[in-house]
Amino acid sequence: MSTDEGQSEPILARGHSLGSITDKISxxxxxxxxxxxxxxGFAVGLSLLMLLLVSVTYxxxxxxxxxxxxxxxxxxxxxxxxxWWVGIGHAGTLISAILLLVKQEWRTSINRFAEAMTLFxxxxxxxxxxxxxxxxxxxxxxxxxxxxxxxxxxFRSPLIWDFFAVGTYATVSLMFWYVGLIPDLATLRDRxxxxxxxxxxxxxxxxxxxxxxxxxxxxDAYLLLAALATPLVISVHTIVSFDFAVGIVPGWHSTIxxxxxxxxxxxxxxxxxxxxxxxxxxxxxxxDFVTDRHLNNMAKVMLAAGLIVAYGYLVEIFTAxxxxxxxxxxxxxxxIEGPYSFWYWMLIACNVAIPQLLWFRAVRGNxxxxxxxxxxxxxxxxxxxxxxxxxxxxxxxxxxxWEIYQPTFWDWSTYLGTMGLFLSxxxxxxxxLPMISIFExxxxxxxxxSEAE
Amino acid sequence: xxxxxEHFGMLAEFDDVDALQAAARKTHAAGYRRVEAYxxxxxxxxxxxxxxxxxxxxxxVLCGGIFGCIAGxxxxxxxxxxxxxxxxxxxxxxxxxxxxxxxxxxxxxCASLSAVLGMLALNGLPRPHHPLFNIPQFxxxxxxRFFLFILAKDPLYxxxxxxxxxxxxxxLEVIDVPRP
Numbered sequence: 001m002s003t004d005e006g007q008s009e010p011i012l013a014r015g016h017s018l019g020s021i022t023d024k025i026s027x028x029x030x031x032x033x034x035x036x037x038x039x040x041g042f043a044v045g046l047s048l049l050m051l052l053l054v055s056v057t058y059x060x061x062x063x064x065x066x067x068x069x070x071x072x073x074x075x076x077x078x079x080x081x082x083x084w085w086v087g088i089g090h091a092g093t094l095i096s097a098i099l100l101l102v103k104q105e106w107r108t109s110i111n112r113f114a115e116a117m118t119l120f121x122x123x124x125x126x127x128x129x130x131x132x133x134x135x136x137x138x139x140x141x142x143x144x145x146x147x148x149x150x151x152x153x154x155f156r157s158p159l160i161w162d163f164f165a166v167g168t169y170a171t172v173s174l175m176f177w178y179v180g181l182i183p184d185l186a187t188l189r190d191r192x193x194x195x196x197x198x199x200x201x202x203x204x205x206x207x208x209x210x211x212x213x214x215x216x217x218x219x220d221a222y223l224l225l226a227a228l229a230t231p232l233v234i235s236v237h238t239i240v241s242f243d244f245a246v247g248i249v250p251g252w253h254s255t256i257x258x259x260x261x262x263x264x265x266x267x268x269x270x271x272x273x274x275x276x277x278x279x280x281x282x283x284x285x286x287x288d289f290v291t292d293r294h295l296n297n298m299a300k301v302m303l304a305a306g307l308i309v310a311y312g313y314l315v316e317i318f319t320a321x322x323x324x325x326x327x328x329x330x331x332x333x334x335x336i337e338g339p340y341s342f343w344y345w346m347l348i349a350c351n352v353a354i355p356q357l358l359w360f361r362a363v364r365g366n367x368x369x370x371x372x373x374x375x376x377x378x379x380x381x382x383x384x385x386x387x388x389x390x391x392x393x394x395x396x397x398x399x400x401x402w403e404i405y406q407p408t409f410w411d412w413s414t415y416l417g418t419m420g421l422f423l424s425x426x427x428x429x430x431x432x433l434p435m436i437s438i439f440e441x442x443x444x445x446x447x448x449x450s451e452a453e
Numbered sequence: 454x455x456x457x458x459e460h461f462g463m464l465a466e467f468d469d470v471d472a473l474q475a476a477a478r479k480t481h482a483a484g485y486r487r488v489e490a491y492x493x494x495x496x497x498x499x500x501x502x503x504x505x506x507x508x509x510x511x512x513x514v515l516c517g518g519i520f521g522c523i524a525g526x527x528x529x530x531x532x533x534x535x536x537x538x539x540x541x542x543x544x545x546x547x548x549x550x551x552x553x554x555x556x557x558x559x560x561x562x563c564a565s566l567s568a569v570l571g572m573l574a575l576n577g578l579p580r581p582h583h584p585l586f587n588i589p590q591f592x593x594x595x596x597x598r599f600f601l602f603i604l605a606k607d608p609l610y611x612x613x614x615x616x617x618x619x620x621x622x623x624x625l626e627v628i629d630v631p632r633p
Contacts, residue, residue, distance in 0.1 A: 155551065187596060228561050
């Protein structure tokens with residue numbers, strides 16, 4: 001009988017104490033000297049952010065014609081990128097909330113930056129529904145408020161549901177993340193030496209003292225937030241999938257979409273967490289906290305999600321054939337051998353074939369391979385949203401409406417620009433806030449020590 | 454020595470969570486009721502040892518969730534059926550299945566907001582000034598030390614006997630905390 005080596009490795013390296021955990025994590029923020037590596041990363045992020053600002057300004061001046069949109073492909077990169085970013089965001093909440101509820105202790109060292117990743121990804125995602133409006137100045141039509149026109153939104157529309165879902169998700173994620181930060185902000189307040197730092201951390205720490213009664217209420221509220229965030233995550237990406245599933249376009253109108261999208265979100269989200277965790281733990285010497293066992297577990301979750309996504313692809317193929325509906329069958333034929341067939345097969349390679357390498361322990365233990373695989377999966381998940389949106393739209397019911405979609409420079413520049421926004425926010429986060437949850441690591445230390453006794 | 458009227462309480466510092474828990478139990482058993490314990494991590498059972506076991510947070514969250522649910526549904530019902538009816542594909546005005554996604558979201562939103570705001574309000578936060586912040590050793594309460602604090606308001610509080618009681622618990626230090 002073979003035992004999985006990964007299970008016997010600790011999730012917190014031995015030899016740490018409450019003081020050393022506090023020192024190690026808070027010193028990244030308070031003590032480390034100026035680093036060229038951080039500056040380089042931040043500079044790249046900021047440059048891409050400038051690209052985003054240029055793209056958005058030009059978009060507002062000229063209109064959505066600068067993108068490759070045409071008839072029938074009236075929904076292009078904006079929606080693809082929106083779904084991609086929202087999907088990435090979901091892994092953060094899954095790690096923070098769902099893994100907390102099922103008492104998986106290995107979530108502890110990764111949940112803080114995973115939640116930060118969620119917030120920044122949702123910020124990037126939220127730009128696209130605003131940018132893709134033909135008249136973005138009227139975005140407030142989505143908001144239900146008493147106005148001089150006596151007008152109210154149309155609540156039966158998935159786009160309104162999106163507004164409420166993504167808005168709620170952003171708000172709840174922000175609160176969940178902030179509440180988790182309060183005790184750590186108190187730690188930073190008490191350790192900072194410069195007066196400015198002490199005041200700013202002090203303000204945001206809200207005067208936290210670590211009182212046992214406060215901790216009790218805190219823990220109750222935190223657990224309840226986790227319990228609320230769990231169905232929220234599932235509902236948000238379900239509602240995003242309804243943007244497609246509620247329409248009658250072949251390839252969209254399928255009941256597999258909600259679970260298929262949620263699994264896809266978990267898949268791409270964990271891939272992004274790995275993409276971030278691997279460099280961060282290397283450059284900030286955090287291998288004691290984000291151990292090989294963490295990477296192993298994340299790889300396994302990714303593999304599981306990938307298998308559900310592969311099942312989703314199979315169901316799409318089966319339903320198209322089983323329906324006997326000639327438009328559905330043509331949708332499938334078009335994906336396999338039409339103008340975008342190269343991208344469809346790349347998608348199968350990136351999302352289904354290559355990740356099967358994760359079955360092998362050697363691959364899961366090889367950090368470089370995991371990093372490359374996580375990038376491959378992120379690309380694959382983007383291609384999946386591309387195939388769903390554009391390939392279904394460009395050839396639907398009426399052949400005289402068929403058209404080829406070509407993305408323009410501005411489509412790509414806006415997309416890359418949002419990566420700049422994400423990177424900039426991430427580098428600021430690393431610089432000023434503890435990227436691992438200090439008090440939860442202390443709790444983990446106490447628990448592993450008492451188990452060892 | 455500070456005069457009795459200037460006392461806020463007496464603080465005992467420990468470096469181990471088990472020592473703090475044992476001290477908390479002994480303090481509660483001795484009859485002290487105005488006691489607080491401070492730790493850099495949540496300690497299960499510590500609040501119960503001090504006599505505090507049930508919070509009102511779950512009730513607050515439930516009320517918030519119910520409010521959000523009703524408010525979300527009524528908003529949609531009122532705007533779609535009464536105030537701004539629109540004929541969308543011949544669907545009935547009160548198309549309740551289509552109202553469910555938004556209702557779910559408003560439920561979760563209001564429940565989460567009440568969890569956070571309720572927790573902060575019940576904890577009395579934000580409270581940037583507290584007499585304990587004037588004690589230099591207390592800065593380690595958020596790092597790696599544990600504290601037990603008996604307030605002067607406690608009916609059993611008496612400067613010498615309380616100090617003797619705390620010293621008997623084997624802390625690292627016993628500190629007088631003056632009123633600010």
